[in-house]
Amino acid sequence: xxxxxxxxxxxxxxxGEDFTTYCNSSTTLSNIQWYxxxxxxxxxxxxxxxxxxxxxxxxxxxxxxxxAKKNSSLHITATQTTDVGTYFCAEVIIxxxxxxxxxxxxxxxxxx
Amino acid sequence: xAGITQSPRHKVTETGTPVTLRCHQTENHRYMYWYRxxxxxxxxxxxxxxxxxDTDKGEVSDGYSVSRSKxxxxxxxxxxxxxxxxxxxxxxxxxxxxxxxxxxxPGTRLTVT
Numbered sequence: 001x002x003x004x005x006x007x008x009x010x011x012x013x014x015x016g017e018d019f020t021t022y023c024n025s026s027t028t029l030s031n032i033q034w035y036x037x038x039x040x041x042x043x044x045x046x047x048x049x050x051x052x053x054x055x056x057x058x059x060x061x062x063x064x065x066x067x068a069k070k071n072s073s074l075h076i077t078a079t080q081t082t083d084v085g086t087y088f089c090a091e092v093i094i095x096x097x098x099x100x101x102x103x104x105x106x107x108x109x110x111x112x
Numbered sequence: 113x114a115g116i117t118q119s120p121r122h123k124v125t126e127t128g129t130p131v132t133l134r135c136h137q138t139e140n141h142r143y144m145y146w147y148r149x150x151x152x153x154x155x156x157x158x159x160x161x162x163x164x165x166d167t168d169k170g171e172v173s174d175g176y177s178v179s180r181s182k183x184x185x186x187x188x189x190x191x192x193x194x195x196x197x198x199x200x201x202x203x204x205x206x207x208x209x210x211x212x213x214x215x216x217x218p219g220t221r222l223t224v225t
Contacts, residue, residue, distance in 0.1 A: 098207030
């Protein structure tokens with residue numbers, strides 16, 4: 001079945017450093033979504049990427065969708081302690097309902 | 113936050129007992145989902161619903177059943193709980209239009225001893 005691989009599994013940075021997480025698929029993705037889950041919380045939607053080569057920015061967060069639509073990345077510039085959490089990518093599968101196949105997630109911890 | 117509640121929020125049960133988790137939404141959304149979250153696996157889809165009495169299996173449906181008799185309620189049942197079903201269970205709604213985002217409930221932590 002579909003599988004989205006996400007790396008790294010863990011990342012620890014000093015506050016102010018940049019952070020990047022990557023998602024890779026062996027098959028072409030239709031759309032990809034990104035979610036953030038704070039410790040002890042629930043996943044919260046960040047963004048959806050649809051087009052090949054698409055780049056979207058949300059303040060210090062930059063999301064990219066590869067030209068071949070087989071990979072995606074989330075980059076955070078100058079991390080802050082509020083960025084702590086686990087970031088998930090999710091492949092969108094449209095079969096009537098819009099199902100999600102999640103990557104394993106990248107857990108970000110930050111040293112203040 | 114979207115109007116999604118889950119009950120109970122925490123439950124400890126013994127192997128072999130039946131367990132039902134409830135998801136309730138106030139958004140009148142057509143699509144509802146049940147996921148489980150385990151370390152190293154992210155979130156995995158168990159079952160989903162695309163309308164009242166309309167449900168389908170996800171990638172990890174074995175040992176689980178669901179029912180949706182009203183738009184607002186989606187029930188997940190473990191007929192005979194096993195220790196491998198110890199997990200955090202999330203309900204979600206959405207995915208049918210617009211950005212297609214899903215909104216997640218607060219989760220239920222289930223421990224099977």
